[in-house]
Amino acid sequence: MLTALLVVLQMGAAPPAPAAPARARFDAATFDALVQEGIRAGAYPGAALIIGRRDTVLYAKGYGHLTWAAASPTVDPESTLYDLASVTKVIATTTALMLLVERGQVRLDAPVATYVPAFNGAGTSAITVRELLTHTSGLRADIPDAELKAIPDGASLMARVLRETPRVAPGSRVIYSDLNAILLGEVVRHASGEPLDVFAAREIFEPLGLHETMFRPPASLRRRIAPTGVWHGHAIAGVVNDGSAFKLRGVSGNAGLFAPAIDVAHFAQFVMRGGTRTPPDGRPLLRTETVRSFTSKATAFGPRSEARALGWQALPTGESVSSAGTLFGQHSYGHTGWTGTSLWIDPDRDLFVVLLTNRAYAPRARKPFTVLKQVRGAVADAAARASDAS
8 A cells, every 4th residue: 555655646646535434433443544644645744633513522633743753742632733824814813803893893894994094095995894704805815925025024015915906806706815814904903903913812712711822822832833834954833834924923814823723623612602602601702693694605606616604615615625525514614724724614513623734844745735635525524424423
């Protein structure tokens, strides 16, 4: 098997994920081979997997190591922190906007310029907060790397984002864009009167008991953070991988959040409970109708385009190999991150899947993202089968 796998990798093709048992259960026999396949294929050195329902964790396990070195710390779903990348968009940015909308400080159909006056150029003055959340603003995906490298600091980057103009008519199609999320972070800052990280820590992470979810983690935690890059032969951990978020000093609406898998799982349960805190507290942080409105499909432009909820991705994902697999229900929602992170929720099954990896760290596969998507899909399908069989 190993010889065959090496041949496949040398050819640049992703190895197929192993089939799940015919009667999947929430146990190692169901999930180990699926997650370990990504390690064997060279897509990531380690992973943390948690699967559960709104009121319980059904399966939790760490796989592999923080780096490819055998002496590197092993992954622990409760203590290993991951750079969540774009999963930041739903845990911090979208949830902050839910709170601000409920409090009447932000209106979804108001122009973004209502809250960020500088975003008032030709073609942008009518773009709404809702269009940013659904990625239908018409703005391009991001600032190209070559241009980004030439931007000296966060103030210059933000000025560049504020000068952006739509590439297609707003409301006409989905273009998944980091620029949308960066602007949403600015909406939060202007509407709340404080930076996104300060608002999110006090209003979201602390009330929900997400004690190790944070922007800009201190150096004291770096031994527990899965690295996402290499610099002069040394693994880089605890520094946000995303270029725009890095320019913005680690705090951005599109990326920058670090967390262990258990915190992401607790966040998923909070959303699945309709915005209430963990029992026995059980007090609402958000109204159920607010959570439902943000997590329901808001726009779709056909099966080949990804559907979007408000801040969240919906089904279909528009991928040839969906990160949500093939079995999650039509009301499912989730998000993924470039570093190798993902969260998917199937409300009809009362089921969530958190899979965190550091795919961005020195992959050994030629197509690590393809391998990771296959693993994500296989794990999601196995979880759905196990749920249906229980």
